[in-house]
Amino acid sequence: MSLLEEIRSLKDQTGFNFKFNLEGLSFDRIIYAGMGGSGIAGSIFSQIFRDREILVWNDYGLPEYAGKESIVIAASYSGNTEETVSSATEAKRRGMVVLGMGTGGRLEGLCDQWIRIPSGKQPRSSLGYFMSVLVRTFMREEEMEGTYEVLDELDNDNSFLKDIALQISKGEKIPVIYSFRPYQSVAYRWRTQFNENSKVIAFSHYFPELDHNEITGLWKTYGKDRFFFLLAGKPSEKRLADRIRNTMELTGTRYVTIEEKGKNVVSRTLYLVHCGDYLSYYLAMERGIDPEDVSVITRLKQSLEPAP
Amino acid sequence: MSLLEEIRSLKDQTGFNFKFNLEGLSFDRIIYAGMGGSGIAGSIFSQIFRDREILVWNDYGLPEYAGKESIVIAASYSGNTEETVSSATEAKRRGMVVLGMGTGGRLEGLCDQWIRIPSGKQPRSSLGYFMSVLVRTFMREEEMEGTYEVLDELDNDNSFLKDIALQISKGEKIPVIYSFRPYQSVAYRWRTQFNENSKVIAFSHYFPELDHNEITGLWKTYGKDRFFFLLAGKPSEKRLADRIRNTMELTGTRYVTIEEKGKNVVSRTLYLVHCGDYLSYYLAMERGIDPEDVSVITRLKQSLEPAP
Known part of the structure; x- marks a missing residue:
């Protein structure tokens, strides 16, 4: 799939109708852990959704003060983003509920709920899936209308x-x-x-x-x-x-x-x-640039020792 | 006072030993309302202080979800920054406790506690006062040592x-x-x-x-x-x-x-x-630029109708 086709797929992504089950969960704050494009979906949603705080965390671990009053949503396209895996791991250590989404990877096994999004895209081209899950989980279906x-x-x-x-x-x-x-x-x-x-x-x-x-x-x-x-x-x-x-x-x-x-x-x-x-x-x-080539990010990952 | 003298005054500002009285206040979150240099003091402090969330708000009003579980710290050098006055006004409307700091202005009358910082500086040169109040209020005196x-x-x-x-x-x-x-x-x-x-x-x-x-x-x-x-x-x-x-x-x-x-x-x-x-x-x-001249900001304010 070319990047242009991926771009065009945004409208179809908005029809992705999976959502997290919030029944029985009580929380004051949503901590949305994600890097790059996965994190941005949370930032964008945090400006749309007004009923609860969504604190976007794009780093390793979690804020020190966060505990069971918060739930964590961990989003990573590959499911192996080291910062996000670290955040989910820390959340479980603190006994917090973690809702995760991605195509698979290490993250899946760390999460209390998991939504698998379709694979085969550039991570940045999957923003519609993440947004769609957030809107359907926290808002009403009608709010995506049109x-x-x-x-x-x-x-x-x-x-x-x-x-x-x-x-x-x-x-x-x-x-x-x-x-x-x-x-x-x-x-x-x-x-x-x-x-x-x-x-x-x-x-x-x-x-x-x-x-x-x-x-x-x-x-x-x-x-x-x-x-x-x-x-x-x-x-x-x-x-x-x-x-x-x-x-x-x-x-x-x-x-x-x-x-x-x-x-x-x-x-x-x-x-x-x-x-x-x-x-x-x-x-x-x-x-005259190949928009799909982000090999420098791969090279950076390879240049670092394996994630702990 | 030249800007260079103002810059040099940062070390003296760190000796400013006023702090807010938190006795009897219960809160889960601190919302720090401030624009420009006044807001930045809160952002910088939020990365140092790990015990509670400090949500920095640099806009009109307040986040919709915020209520009495949060306290507001409103910081404005002039005390008349329209966005910050709007935030403090909204906080009082919601029955929240507002702690304020600045040199005076409309903000002072809106706050439950007020710390007056010395005047006669460029707003951006007073970061040390704001930081000092935050450190002394939420951390221990020794943590400014050195x-x-x-x-x-x-x-x-x-x-x-x-x-x-x-x-x-x-x-x-x-x-x-x-x-x-x-x-x-x-x-x-x-x-x-x-x-x-x-x-x-x-x-x-x-x-x-x-x-x-x-x-x-x-x-x-x-x-x-x-x-x-x-x-x-x-x-x-x-x-x-x-x-x-x-x-x-x-x-x-x-x-x-x-x-x-x-x-x-x-x-x-x-x-x-x-x-x-x-x-x-x-x-x-x-x-060869005058570092003190920020008259374009004054002209912008004059170009807008008086704040509501």
Whole structure:
């Protein structure tokens, strides 16, 4: 399966209808352990879901204070990500409930519940499966309504993203992606898709926090023409919209807005995620880069001693 | 007071010995509301303090799920930061206890306890006061031991940071700062000090998360020579040290490590924070930029309608 086919599979992934069984579980906090693309699914979901805290942990072990008042969701595409295996192991040592998802691997045997997601993809192309499990576990089925349709629409008409990728490529620009709640982690997802698919460095930040610091960099920095500024999402609230527009105007920063589509927050979020898939894919094509080749990560793993 | 004098005042700030009174308060989680430099104090502290969760909130309002099981610490230098005032207002509406700190402003009247920090500084130069209150409130006095001494040492001998700033300036490089627990937020602090003092764009990320995405950008990106890579802190744990060194070698990324000093985590963290103060100050000097001028932030505030 080519990466473009994998990208297009996002809409089908949203139909993946497995969910964790929460019956009989009591918890105050969900700790979502996952690295890279697996972790990002949790970060994105944490901005959509408002009823409970979802603390995303992307490191070895677990926060020291965490105990049985929390449940752990451990997500790893391969099921062998060493940081995530370490988190699940630590959770079991503390007597915590661990819900896991992935294609298999060491993680499966550590989890109280396990959802097997289909294999044969790039780890980063399975975000839809993870998101789908989270939405179905914690929200209502209806809250995914219309997602398939907007993703399908984008699969059939995304030439505007190719045009942007062309501009980025022609100027050899470094993408800088800004966003705002509930899309802060979508900006980070785009950053990492530019890293993995296009093999370019990219950066992200979010409003209103950046108005307290980065704004002064934007205002007088050297080398601003090395960057291409993208706004992921169009703010609907007037004060936030004013804030963003004025920040960019006062600092003389040109940017392109990618507007979300969809009738609920899940579909709008996944639509925006998908825009980043295409942007980064097309940038790889423009650069003549193989978007599937992430062999440097394999080489890094091989260079380290086996995980303890 | 010049910014250099303000920077040098960090060591005196660590002697600020006010703390919140936690007697009779019961809470599972601390929500630390603050923007920019005020917020960063909470992020940095959250990596040092392991006994309780500190959730840093840098936006309007509060997370929907938060209630009386949490206490709020609201920090704003001016006491008028609109996002933080909004968070404190929302906390009171929900019947939560709010502990506040700042130089005065609207926030003071909203808080159940208030610690007044000395005024007359740039907001970003008061990080030591906020950190000091947090350490004294939640940890033991001894855990700041030796902090004054290492900061004093750095005040007297920081020419190695001037040399680095010169290299950044000469090549008009964009700083990219990497770090790892417990210094992840120190890297972000450096980023924002480069923004505010030097008026350059800067970026940060952390290990091991970046080995799942940014590594592939570092490997084959265009324009890598536009960046100057800094590692904030020298990892002592072997596996992490190997990981970082191998990541940089495999991707052919040259970088400079700034090593921490101090006999405990508080002093080591503040020493590293202080290195970023000097780096960003010297870069401003090399660029002929006024490090104190952040008038664009004032202009942004004026451009928006008065806060609701």
